[in-house]
Amino acid sequence: MSSTEVNLKQGLRKLEYPICAKEALYKIFDLICSRITSIKNMDLALDLMAEFVFYEVDRRGHKRAQQLSSLQELQLIKILYEYFNSISSESGRNTVFLSLFSGTTLSLRLGILTKFISTAIGIPSSKILSSASAWMQQLGNASPNSCKFAEGIIQDYFYFYVSSTEKITVLPQISPQFTANFMTAVAENYFNTTNKRDVCFPPKVLLETITLWISESTSLCVAAQQKQAMLPPGAIAMEATTPIAGLLKWCILSPIFKQENTFYNNLHLALLNSIMEIPKAVPPKAIYAQHLTVSINPILAYVNDLKNRQEKKLDQILHEDSLQLALDRFAQAIQVISSVNAMYGHVDDLFHQLKLLPFNKLMSIVLNNYKNKVVIL
Structure with missing residues (x-):
């Protein structure tokens, strides 16, 4: 030394x-x-x-x-808030932020980070939220670390301090990029069917807030893809994953998990309107086809459950209201996404897997349209 x-x-x-x-x-x-x-x-x-x-x-x-004691944590958060707000250079601010909260140290610092960003939401700071957005993208806005961070923000604003939700309602106006990345992480935390016994559903106030955000701004879902974060020299900027596929999963699966209410219907409509307004890009980058396949297995599992546990006949299963509503929403989403050419990745594989689903009139039309399009090409 x-x-x-x-x-x-x-x-x-x-x-x-x-x-x-x-x-x-x-x-x-x-x-x-x-x-x-x-x-x-x-x-x-x-x-x-x-x-x-x-x-x-x-x-x-x-x-x-x-x-650190609780008092020292509060003192540190105040210092961090004032410090990052004082840095005029976006690149410098993001460089320090990414270093302070790197993936290797995050397990030790996640609590402080969550409280720090909660403060930046409550006492709005677009500078700090912009750096937090860059941080989420570089770690992966759907990564386990981003999802844990998002859960901390949810706990603060949608469980502990529900009376303060007006603070987070205006979040898209303060930092649309952060809001978009936050929604992507949030979408991963709910309707996750990896472990069927532990499927969690979003609290009502969170569902209402996200629906409101997207309804008021059709461009919000792709905001993080529209503005590239300023990073240290030599750093490779990671492309943001939009929250569209994850939130569509909520809408598609909510009927079969008996979570149906008007807000899922409103969210689905808001997402469809948002998809229709996605700016054209060559190649497309808004929605990864593989992310849309996540809803397929839970639907098939639901059909098997109806068949085995309730001993329903095939005709009864095919006409089951919850199943048909889920399939209708799935088909509507695929059709709108295809119509604006917003999907990338293994698109053929997605349509191949969609054929495994039970019969649905609208889905059959969507599959036939894609088949005819491929033949023409």
């Missing part, structure tokens, strides 16, 4: 927490956002984060037995 590094750390150790955290953040910016960066500078910046910002290790690099 050089004398400069030793002096820097010794100087910060003389300061009480959270003053040392505040000073360390400015040093971190200089280390990783200067014109000439190095691995050595990055390593030093990471050391400063762990010891002085998040108080995770002691001067020897050993894990601290005592972590």
Whole structure:
């Protein structure tokens, strides 16, 4: 360790927490956002984060037995809020944000991150939410880390502080990119049928809010794809996954999970209107075909359940109201997506799998239209 590094750390150790955290953040910016960066500078910046910002290790690099107290966490969140709002450079702001909350350290810092972004929603900061949006995209806005983060925001605004939902209602106006990425992560957290016994459904107020967001702004779902985040030099920007397929899954599966109410109907209509307004892109990038196949197996499982547990005849199953409503919505979505050429990926495979579904008049029309289109091509 050089004398400069030793002096820097010794100087910060003389300061009480959270003053040392505040000073360390400015040093971190200089280390990783200067014109000439190095691995050595990055390593030093990471050391400063762990010891002085998040108080995770002691001067020897050993894990601290005592972590930040609740008061110290609040002090740190206030410092982070003021610090990120003071950075005028979007690239610099995102560089520091991505370093502070990297995928390798997130398990330790997720609680602070969630409280930090909840604050940026409650006391609106478009700068901070823009950096959070860039962070979600770089980690994958449908990744486990993004989904855990989104669940924390949901807990804050849709369970613990339901009276504060007006704060999050206007979120698309503050940061449409963050809102779009947030919806993508949220969509993954509900109607997840990987474990049938633990299928979770969105709280009513969350469903109402998302429906309102999309109804008021048809371009919201693709907002994160319309503006590229400013990243550090050499960084590869990750393409955002839109929330459309995930939210359509809610609408399609809600009837067979007996979650049907007018809000799913309204959300489905809002999504269809949103899809129709998707800007044309060559090649298409709005909806990945494989994401739409997720709804197929739960529908087939529902049919098997009707057949085995309720001992219904095939004719009764095919005319079951919940099943036909699910299939109608699925067919409507596929038809509208196809009509605006918004789908990419293994499209042929999707249509092949759709043939496995029980008969539905509208779906049969959609399949025949695609078959004729392919033949013509």
